[in-house]
Amino acid sequence: MADVFDVLKADHDEVKGILEQLEGGPSLASGATGEQLAVRKRLADELTMNEIRHEAAEQQHFWPALRALGPEGDRVADQALEQETAGEEVMDKLSSLKPEDHQFESVLAELISDARAHIAFEEAHAWPLLSISITAQQSDDLAQKITQAKKVAPTRPHPNVPPQPGAQKAAGPVAAAADKLRDTLTGRGKRS
Secondary structure (H helix, E strand, O other), X not given: OOOHHHHHHHHHHHHHHHHHHHHHOOOOOOOOOHHHHHHHHHHHHHHHHHXXXXXXXXXXHHHHHHHOOOHHHHHHHHHHHHHHHHHHHHHHHHHOOOOOOOOXXXXXHHHHHHHHHHHHHHHHHHXXXXXXXXXXXXXXXXXXXXXXXXXXXOOOOOOOOOOOHHHHHHHHHHHHHHHHHHHHHHOOOOXX
């Protein structure tokens, strides 16, 4: 079984790959075709879906594990949760835009910048702090909890749900069921 850092790194690598595609892809301003803009929207949706699942799982399990380390864990978790909350608001704004909308690119650029900064913060501050404080078994257990939580996590931003573990555990399954139904009905998240 992979440890918690392997699981989180795989998520981060997947997100970084999507970010690179979005950064290098054609936009409305560069003369993208309708088909290219549809691919751009699909990638933005995929980014949002991955980020929301990842963050919901972290809020339920990773950040509480970090908080258990005391004041330094609290400080790092608080800063990360502020970043996640701000990012979710940007994802919510982006989800209502079409790639033909003039705001789409500026909101997407903000999301890309926020995502890169948040990933860098986690990897530089949260991971090292937790890695020196948990056993291999605890890391494996945390990885399993995060993996399971992502399976039942929402796929859309819900900025009104507080980023606390209790709120995520209570609201998450209901939001996830509604999100997955909407995704199925709209085809969101399907590769064409």
